[in-house]
Amino acid sequence: MAEAQRLNQLNPKARFGATKFSDLSKEEFARLYLTAEVPAKSEMPPAKNFSLPSRPHDIFASGRLQAPDPTNFDWGSAGCITPVYNQVFYQSRKNIKKR
Numbered sequence: 001m002a003e004a005q006r007l008n009q010l011n012p013k014a015r016f017g018a019t020k021f022s023d024l025s026k027e028e029f030a031r032l033y034l035t036a037e038v039p040a041k042s043e044m045p046p047a048k049n050f051s052l053p054s055r056p057h058d059i060f061a062s063g064r065l066q067a068p069d070p071t072n073f074d075w076g077s078a079g080c081i082t083p084v085y086n087q088v089f090y091q092s093r094k095n096i097k098k099r
Helices: 004-008 024-032 087-098
Strands: none
Touching: none
């Protein structure tokens, strides 16, 4: 908690406090949570092109259906957004069980 107090003094507009990681030292945190190996840039898949297509799909070209505006579409009301899961928690539980 001394670190949280120090950070609060350095940045009064932010709030630092107790979290589920507060009781871990920096070394313990690094050993348990910073274990991902980042692949080399050459191993990464090519970037996808998310630009708008040059012409609309045939089903929208007929005028019977109207395509949604991709710049102003509410994915939440469409039911496409799922809750955020703490994947690190599940990974750390696997690591604990292996020991």
